[in-house]
Amino acid sequence: MKFDFSKMRALVCGSTKGMGKATALQFAELGAEVILVARNKALLKETIAMLPTINNQSHHFICADFSKPETLEKAVNEIVTKDNPVHILVNNTGGPPPGELVDSNLERFYQGFSQHIICNQILVKAVIPGMKKNKYGRIINIISTSVKQPIKGLGVSNTIRGAVASWAKTLSNEVAPFGITVNNILPGATNTGRLTSLFQHIAKEKNMSPEKIKEEWVQMIPAGRICEPEEIANAIIFLASPFAAYINGINLPVDGGRLSCL
Template sequence: MNLDLTDKTALVCGSTQGIGRATAIELALLGATVVLVARNEETLKKTLTELNTGKGQVHRYIVADFSQPGAVAKAIAEYLAVFPEMHILINNTGGPAGGPLIDAKADEFVQTFHNHLLNNQTLVQAVVPAMKQAGYGRIVNIISTSVKQPIVGLGVSNTIRGAVAQWAKTLSLEIARFGITVNNVLPGYTQTGRLEAVLAMRSKTSGKSKAEVAIQMESEIPTGRFVTPEEVAAAVAFLCTPAAASINGINVPVDGGKTGSL
């Protein structure tokens, strides 16, 4: 099985923490040159030192704030003008604050749409020409199991992530003939800052402690525990390899079996 990403370059968004960071580390271990993208330069520099360079890679980073799509487009364009090679794109952006859908304000939808779908579109338009030229491209969007089963209390996130999944499926049909695949990885309850926020929200609404909420949530997972960022990263990395060339346009839950739908 060919899992070698030597001579491949990967742009990894939200790559200084959680799933994004774990993905960057995994891709570097497989031989890829990694370009980190996040808004905090100090954490970018720190993460850069954690990436494997066993295949002679020179990893880099881009400072960009995903709440400002125009600034993201400018930063990526400036990078590609100097380093035009790109084979892998990992779209990964933190989700919006939770809460009932009925209480959500219009600007929450607009901002989340900008942060997720429009930024994804901007990045794809920037890197696909290089992927076409190389005859190799992997686009993996880290979304959520809410694509298959909406999560109570995350109304805005459920709505926009569903739109991202439809966008990705459509894109997968358009560009596969160029050797470019598009897939979505759907993390379940994963040990990240996002999970901590969900635990705090549910603790507040239920009156239970965070520890009690965590135990209840883990009991709903067939494997009996939360997912680790490294487990999600492993699925993402596999989809980026030559071995996954015919896997295209799918949603892959990494959730310990919790999602009720097929």
Template sequence: MQTSLDGRRALVCGASQGIGRACAEALAAQGASVTLLARRPEALQEVLAALPGQDHHCLVADLSDWAAAGEVVQAHIADIGPVHILVHNSGGPKAGPAHEAPPEAFLEGLTPHILGGQRLVQAVLPGMRSADYGRIINIVSTSVVTPIKGLGVSNVVRGAINNWMRTLASELGPDGITVNNILPGYVGTDRLSSLMEARASREGSTPADVAATWQASIPVGRFAEPSEIGSVCAFLASPAAAYINGVNLPVDGGRLASM
């Protein structure tokens, strides 16, 4: 099975912690040269220093300022050459019911995920096309399939990413470029901890109570390790996954299947 990423460059967004970091580590372990992107330079440097392999870089950029982030990425590509694998990932929108969200919260949520993603896709496309090899992998959420209670803005943003992904998959498939979404279930990261704290304070319970309730809803009975999302990302990025295009892939311990 061809899973080596030797000679490929990956750009991993939201790579200073959590799922993005795990994706960067998995891609580097398979031989890719990785460019990490996020807003905090010190956190990026720490991830960079721990990556296996060589020829890794980092870029400080904010996907909410999508035009500036696009310039940073474009300049990086001009400097070091094409990106063959784009992992499009950033922070999740603020929690809360949709009907209570101010209208501008939807714009705030859509900006890094849709405008930022679109700008990055346009920056990497020429290099992917000339290499006849491209993998665009969005880190999204199971809310693409079933909206999650209390994540109103996020549910709407994830729905938009779904049709953006499917549209790009059909447009870019002929160029040897696949476009897919990974839908993580509950993954043990800072984002999950803050969601559990928010839920506990709304319900007057504790984060441990919330964790127990959520874990009981997962057939495998536990949260995912970030590396379990990273492994799936590295597989989708590989030559072995060339025929997987336009899919939403849940990595959720069976939770969606049991709902």
């Protein structure tokens, strides 16, 4: 299999750090024109300068905060149109803050729903007309293994992730006849800023060191190590390619075997 995304445009959200950034770099390396999305303009500019331009392709960015969906809607509709479509959409943003359900206030639920479901829906509405026109579309959602097995201490996140998975499965049925697939990546513990801050949070609660928490987590992973963001990107690249045309509506764990269910 030879991956070639020349002549394709990929809109990759949450792409200045972690898995989103690793994914954007790989798409650009494989010839795609990439549109980055995040909040921090300086980091967007820094990241865009790092993207390969093997086809002399030009890359773009959208500076938007997913906690304010109306600003995202305006920005995405300026850059994505039926005549200037994207072929690949990677839905990804910061995860809801940790905490037990019983301690979570309603604001966290509204925020999580807005940031994950409402923004995904806005992005999908913007990209679908062009994907239909091209008879090619790949929508890939970075969610979490909590879709299959709730993670202790991530109450709001577990709840919202399940909703995103259900939204995605429903959408996959609706758009399949147009050559569009919708799939979910369920990352395990992955070496990014999000994981570092999660280890720090748990360490503080348990009065232990973050290194000890990491050690405990690694022991639960059959692969015996934390995932690298590039390994998440590898799975996304495959799902985004023409080779994955018949894979639709699935949850793909990339977790080193940590999930104990099938």
